[in-house]
Amino acid sequence: MxxxxxxxxxxxxxxxxxxxxFADAFKDLEHLYIIKGGSGTGKSxxxxxxxxxxxxxxxxxxxxxxxxxxxxxxxxxxxxIEVGIIDGTSPHNADTKYPGAYDxxxxxxxxxxxxxxxxxxxxxxxxxxxxxxxxKRSYLFLKAALCIESAYDSIIAPAVNQAxxxxxxxxxxxSIDPSKTGGTSIRISNAITMKGYVTLNRYxxxxxxxxxxxxxxxxxxxxxxxxxxxxxxxxxxxxxxxxLDTNKINGIYLDECDMLFTTEEYGNIRKxxxxxRFVFTDxxxxxxxxxxxxxxxxxxxxxxxxxxxxxxxHFTLEGIYSSAMDFEALNAYTEMLLPKIxx
Numbered sequence: 001m002x003x004x005x006x007x008x009x010x011x012x013x014x015x016x017x018x019x020x021x022f023a024d025a026f027k028d029l030e031h032l033y034i035i036k037g038g039s040g041t042g043k044s045x046x047x048x049x050x051x052x053x054x055x056x057x058x059x060x061x062x063x064x065x066x067x068x069x070x071x072x073x074x075x076x077x078x079x080x081i082e083v084g085i086i087d088g089t090s091p092h093n094a095d096t097k098y099p100g101a102y103d104x105x106x107x108x109x110x111x112x113x114x115x116x117x118x119x120x121x122x123x124x125x126x127x128x129x130x131x132x133x134x135x136k137r138s139y140l141f142l143k144a145a146l147c148i149e150s151a152y153d154s155i156i157a158p159a160v161n162q163a164x165x166x167x168x169x170x171x172x173x174x175s176i177d178p179s180k181t182g183g184t185s186i187r188i189s190n191a192i193t194m195k196g197y198v199t200l201n202r203y204x205x206x207x208x209x210x211x212x213x214x215x216x217x218x219x220x221x222x223x224x225x226x227x228x229x230x231x232x233x234x235x236x237x238x239x240x241x242x243x244l245d246t247n248k249i250n251g252i253y254l255d256e257c258d259m260l261f262t263t264e265e266y267g268n269i270r271k272x273x274x275x276x277r278f279v280f281t282d283x284x285x286x287x288x289x290x291x292x293x294x295x296x297x298x299x300x301x302x303x304x305x306x307x308x309x310x311x312x313x314h315f316t317l318e319g320i321y322s323s324a325m326d327f328e329a330l331n332a333y334t335e336m337l338l339p340k341i342x343x
Contacts, residue, residue: 003044005051005061005063006060006061006062006063006066006202007062007063007064007065007077007200007201007202008025008062008063008064008079008187008189008200008202009064009065009067009187009188009189009190009191009200009243010022010024010025010026010064010067010074010075010092010186010188011066011067011074011091011092011153011188012067012188012191012192012241012243012246013067013068013138013139013142013191013192013193013243013303014146014243014244014245014246015142015143015145015147015149015244015245016146016245016246017139017143017322018091018135018139018142019246020091020092021186021188021290022064022074022075022086022092022094024185024186025064025075025077025141025185025186025187026064026075026084026086028082028083029077029082029083029084030081030083031082031083031084031102031103031104031341032083032084032085032086032103032104033070033083033084033086033092033103033104033105033106033281033341034083034086034088034095034096034103034104034105034106035047035085035086035087035088035089035105035108036088036089036105036106036107036108036109037089037107037108037109037112038089038108038112038119038317039314039317039318039320039321040317040318040319040320040321040325041108041109041111041112041325042108042111042324042325042327042330043087043089043108044066044072044073044087046085046106046108046330046334047073047075047085047087049338050076050078050085050338050341050342051063051073051078051257053338054076054078054081054340054342057342058080059079059080059081059342060078060079060080060161061076061079062079063075063076063079063097063278064076064077064086064299065200066087067154067188067191067192067193067243068103068191068193068194068307068310068314069193069194069311069314070191070193070195070198071175071195071198073087074086074087074090074092075087075231078134078342081113081342081343083341083342085106085341087198090256097305101265103302106136106327108330109327110333111325111326111327111329111330112321112323112324112325112326113326114324115314116323116324117320117321117324120320123318123320127313127316127317127320128317129312130313131310131313131317134309134310134313135310137306138303138306138310140307141194141299141300141302141303142230142244142299142303143313144299145244145296145299145300145303146245148292148295148296148299149244149245149292149296151292152217152289152293152296153217155208155284155285155288155289156216156217156218156279156284156289158283159279159280159281159283159284160217160218160278160279160280161278161279161280162275164278165218165221165222165225165275165278166225168222168273168278169222169225169226169229170198170222170229170318172210172226173226173229173230176235176254176257176259177221178235178236178254178256178257181233181234181235181236182234182235182236182255183234183236184227184230184231184236184237184238184239185238185239186238186239186240186241187202187238187239187240187253188240188241188243189202189203189240189250189262189264190240190242190243190250190264191243192243192244192300192303192304192307193307194307194308194310194311194334195341197304199264201266203251203253203260203262203266204266204267204268205268206253206258206259206260206266206268207257207258207259208257208258208259208260208270209259209260209262209266209268209269209270210259210260210261210262210264210268210269210270210271210272210273210289211238211262211263211264211265211271211272212261212262212263212272212273212275213271213272213273213274213275213276214263214270214275215275215276216225216275216279216284216289217289217293218275218278218279219250219263219275220242220248220249220250221250221276222273222278223248223249223250223261223263224248224249224307226252226261227239227249227252230252230254232318235254236254236255236256237252237253237254237255238252238253238255239251239252239253240252240253240262244300250262250263250340251263251264261273279332298308
């Protein structure tokens with residue numbers, strides 16, 4: 001199963017702050033290229049060109065999107081030659097570990113006019129510092145939303161029929177019959193972004209989709225239980241994590257079976273799993289739970305508002321750096337470099 005394009009997130013704006021999962025997403029590669037440079041210096045454009053170059057030559061490409069700005073690319077994986085290219089700048093800083101032998105640097109900063117940037121240093125510093133302050137503010141709202149969610153979880157927990165839930169998970173697990181063993185990969189499908197809550201359509205054409213209808217917010221218990229069984233028996237699978245709380249799973253994809261268990265609403269749903277049947281509804285304080293859901297939603301909206309303000313600052317910084325770039329020289333360099341990266 002492949003989507004067009006095949007997209008995922010490898011980081012999250014979460015209740016714990018910024019979560020970086022690049023090490024997992026970009027593992028088991030033959031070679032890794034790390035791009036350095038400022039905002040608006042062509043890092044994302046370079047990766048988009050590399051992806052198109054690879055696809056024209058028949059290679060499968062995965063796109064890692066920025067979890068703050070999903071219109072921008074943070075990395076690509078070119079399967080077939082197992083080459084990765086990532087943005088190695090903050091907040092997902094990366095550097096070479098085995099320079100030349102495994103990884104190497106591509107620096108778009110080689111193509112900017114430092115003199116132009118020096119003249120605008122004061123503005124760059126003010127915008128950058130303000131942007132960092134706003135990110136801290138957004139994480140405070142997300143932390144508060146996570147606290148509310150944790151309170152919700154603690155209240156609903158005693159009402160969950162754990163035995164019935166585990167029995168249902170066990171039956172589903174026994175119906176899975178893959179022949180291939182393997183490990184776990186992380187491909188996050190959702191993000192808390194400058195554009196609001198974004199869900200990717202990576203799995204919309206999946207052969208078998210099991211949708212968890214989740215009125216009481218307990219699907220993560222079901223999915224975590226299923227994932228534990230898959231891991232224990234070394235069944236190859238891919239997990240998606242909740243962006244607010246990355247300790248919770250919101251999707252499991254079985255690569256070999258082309259089977260998905262998800263909380264998202266996709267078109268090709270084979271079966272719906274009603275998680276309400278795992279709840280003793282008479283033990284659930286629905287009035288309190290409704291209030292907590294509303295409070296969580298309010299805090300998330302505050303975080304989205306701050307992230308949207310960050311977007312304006314980010315684009316202003318991009319404009320400053322773009323004005324200092326020699327994109328003609330960068331394009332010529334890209335034309336020379338791509339055949340060396342993608343053979």
